[in-house]
Amino acid sequence: xxxxMASRLITALLFVxxxxxxxxxxxxxxxxxxxxxxxxxxxxxxxxxKPDPSSPIVKALGVVPADFTDPLFNSREPGxxxxxxxxxxxxxxxxxxxxxxxxxxxxxxxxxxxxxxxxSMADTRAHPPGEMNLFLPIRTKKAFPEDEVVYRGRFxxxxxxxxxxxxxxxxxxxxxxxxxxxxxxxxxxxDVSELAEAEVGYKHALSFSNSHILSAAAVWAIPVExxxxxxxxxxxxxxxxxxxxWIFQSSLRLKFPFEDxxxxxxxxxxxxxxxxxxxxxxAYPALEITATNPFRSSNGDLEWTAMPQVRIxxxxxxxxxxxxxxxxxxSGQAWDNRIYVTLLWDFADGSFFxxx
Ligand code: HEC
Numbered sequence: 147x148x149x150x151m152a153s154r155l156i157t158a159l160l161f162v163x164x165x166x167x168x169x170x171x172x173x174x175x176x177x178x179x180x181x182x183x184x185x186x187x188x189x190x191x192x193x194x195x196k197p198d199p200s201s202p203i204v205k206a207l208g209v210v211p212a213d214f215t216d217p218l219f220n221s222r223e224p225g226x227x228x229x230x231x232x233x234x235x236x237x238x239x240x241x242x243x244x245x246x247x248x249x250x251x252x253x254x255x256x257x258x259x260x261x262x263x264x265x266s267m268a269d270t271r272a273h274p275p276g277e278m279n280l281f282l283p284i285r286t287k288k289a290f291p292e293d294e295v296v297y298r299g300r301f302x303x304x305x306x307x308x309x310x311x312x313x314x315x316x317x318x319x320x321x322x323x324x325x326x327x328x329x330x331x332x333x334x335x336x337d338v339s340e341l342a343e344a345e346v347g348y349k350h351a352l353s354f355s356n357s358h359i360l361s362a363a364a365v366w367a368i369p370v371e372x373x374x375x376x377x378x379x380x381x382x383x384x385x386x387x388x389x390x391x392w393i394f395q396s397s398l399r400l401k402f403p404f405e406d407x408x409x410x411x412x413x414x415x416x417x418x419x420x421x422x423x424x425x426x427x428x429a430y431p432a433l434e435i436t437a438t439n440p441f442r443s444s445n446g447d448l449e450w451t452a453m454p455q456v457r458i459x460x461x462x463x464x465x466x467x468x469x470x471x472x473x474x475x476x477s478g479q480a481w482d483n484r485i486y487v488t489l490l491w492d493f494a495d496g497s498f499f500x501x502x
Pocket of ligand 1: 182187189190207210211212223228229231232236242243244245246248261
């Protein structure tokens, strides 16, 4: 046998051997979400993803798992949050401990595959995905339609128009991509302290994917104790996931006072958050910049501010969170700084007292 024939034979044998050896490995590597689900999840979550409350197992659990076939529920929870729940169990993320951890029985690829499978159990194309429910900034408007109660405090020296404010916001989802807004604004400065205005509005997500969202909103501010006829505010809000660890949000807001619309102003705001961990109960720093321009003024009057801030998840699932920030004037404004405290409760994810 010549040398070349021998080497050809060896090459051919190696070629065949590589197939034989690779086959079981290849079929093992490809995780099948449905198979994993049927094996590990179906007893509690039901064949289709809709749990059967009359089944003895579900009855024994004492908690009925949520319905994966409901498009609103299925869309609003980010897939990455579900992967955490599946891997580490309900209790780790502030949910019921009856949801077991699968860290020991499923690989990360299996968890990825089963998450994709349960995400496919509802047609969610008309609903903005929960991935776009980005952190709430201080001034930049959020694009995602939410079920949330938010308190915002702005603490200042209360001198002149540098008023101190307490705002209570109730946001409620309506339809597939809409949200109504109700706000009460209390203001105080050196002269007055009053329930200044109530605001009602509507926000709608116009365009979204797994990495961006664009919404438009209109808000009517009605004076309660404050003077004047109120104003109309409109805004566009945009959110974008830039990478695994950076998210960007921006909004353009226009305010038109009813007495004289030319007294209004335009405000552009933007923020970058550093998302350094998949765990919600962490501190996430961000830098926010705003530019405000009264309609009447020339560009020279553009007022800039910078707001370093931090989002702190308080509950294990992060559905109650705090945001603390300081605003610094960058354009020689008459005030030194303003301190902001925001407390938010995402009530779709559980009661205020759950998961601490
Ligand atoms: C022993 C019963 C049981 C098994 C088995 C089980 N789950 Fe659960 N799961 C639950 C319960 C109960 C909840 C509800 C927790 C809550 O709402 O507090 C839950 C919650 C969840 C959630 C969170 C939904 C939300 O509210 O955001 C996901 C995702 C999930 N399960 C996926 C799975 C997957 C995937 C499997 C299989 C790999 C699985 N579960 C196996 C009982 C179970």
